[in-house]
Amino acid sequence: xxxxxxxHMLNTRYQYxxxxxxxxxxxxxxxxxPFSIKEWNKLDPSLxxxxxLSNFRNTLLKSVRPTPNSVYGACDPQGVILLTRLRVGxxxxxxxxxxHSFNDTINPLCPCNMEIESTSHFFLHCLNFVTQRxxxxxxxxxxxxxxxxxxxKSLTNILLFGSKGFDLELNSKxxxxxxxxxxxxxxxxxxxx
Numbered sequence: 001x002x003x004x005x006x007x008h009m010l011n012t013r014y015q016y017x018x019x020x021x022x023x024x025x026x027x028x029x030x031x032x033x034p035f036s037i038k039e040w041n042k043l044d045p046s047l048x049x050x051x052x053l054s055n056f057r058n059t060l061l062k063s064v065r066p067t068p069n070s071v072y073g074a075c076d077p078q079g080v081i082l083l084t085r086l087r088v089g090x091x092x093x094x095x096x097x098x099x100h101s102f103n104d105t106i107n108p109l110c111p112c113n114m115e116i117e118s119t120s121h122f123f124l125h126c127l128n129f130v131t132q133r134x135x136x137x138x139x140x141x142x143x144x145x146x147x148x149x150x151x152x153k154s155l156t157n158i159l160l161f162g163s164k165g166f167d168l169e170l171n172s173k174x175x176x177x178x179x180x181x182x183x184x185x186x187x188x189x190x191x192x193x
Contacts, residue, residue, distance in 0.1 A: 034185040079179030
């Protein structure tokens, strides 16, 4: 049963608020119950007034979970793992490791010394993977010739996620080319430590 705040028995947005604990210390304020109460009170009243537990859970999960990005039927488990790491910014690339303060990464500069080793640099510019990139771009242009006219950010996003404007078959082929490029570079063979 939901707690009804006696001060706000009228049908108002404050009806389902739970009174906060008095916290003398910061560690108690950050403990489970005081923290949970603060988070509950931040929720939208339409969510907290939900009578059904399953409706509450489903509505809450929709607002918290990100929309999954399709891999369009790619069947290479290792390739999909590496592609996902690039998508979320948690890969072996120095920019990603530098952002997350890995001990072995003192700067985000690529080993080719050209620029920061970002996802777009890896796919489009790194001097260490010229041959693999040439194969990728030739096959990509054979699939969809106007992709070569896109800016870096758009092309990188298509290589990572596909495009809603493309059909399933084209997106599948593009992501398989991306995974093949990732695996052929052997950039991600070492354990991510």
